[in-house]
Amino acid sequence: MRFQCQPGCIRCCEQPGHIYLSPADIARISGHLILTQAEFRRQYVCGVKGRERLRKPRAKQCPFLLSDGCGIHTVKPLQCKAFPFWPEILDKASERRDAAAYCPGLGKGPLVNIRVARRVANQVLREYPEVYQPDAE
Numbered sequence: 001m002r003f004q005c006q007p008g009c010i011r012c013c014e015q016p017g018h019i020y021l022s023p024a025d026i027a028r029i030s031g032h033l034i035l036t037q038a039e040f041r042r043q044y045v046c047g048v049k050g051r052e053r054l055r056k057p058r059a060k061q062c063p064f065l066l067s068d069g070c071g072i073h074t075v076k077p078l079q080c081k082a083f084p085f086w087p088e089i090l091d092k093a094s095e096r097r098d099a100a101a102y103c104p105g106l107g108k109g110p111l112v113n114i115r116v117a118r119r120v121a122n123q124v125l126r127e128y129p130e131v132y133q134p135d136a137e
């Protein structure tokens with residue numbers, strides 16, 4: 001697997017789907033926005049404990065998506081930072097094909113060290129345990 005994120009690209013941020021938030025994500029992003037965690041939750045978060053996620057605005061997939069990139073790039077959720085090294089993408093060829101259909105960085109650049117990619121995927125599994133339960137949607 002080769003991967004190199006392409007400058008100026010925001011295609012992964014435009015894909016339909018949920019952006020889950022771990023407690024660490026919420027602490028980091030709310031601090032960056034100078035909001036309490038309760039204020040951040042009120043403005044930006046929906047979903048139940050363990051599967052909290054960013055609330056979507058009407059016209060786009062993410063409240064922090066700007067025309068030129070992520071408005072919270074330095075503190076973005078681990079889910080975003082980890083892409084495309086999500087557990088399901090590493091484990092399933094069909095998921096890799098689906099991701100490659102919208103991510104122009106997959107298949108470009110240097111070969112990915114699988115141990116590094118797996119470490120990222122394991123961190124995702126640890127931070128979002130409820131999202132990756134077998135019966136999760």
Ligand code: SF4
Pocket residue numbers: 004005006009010011012013083084102103104105106
């Ligand atoms: S779709 Fe791929 S290349 Fe584009 S921003 Fe996301 S990870 Fe980078």
Ligand code: SF4
Pocket residue numbers: 012013019062063064065066069070071072073076077080081
């Ligand atoms: S938080 Fe940033 S990186 Fe994640 S989907 Fe929103 S705009 Fe994209």
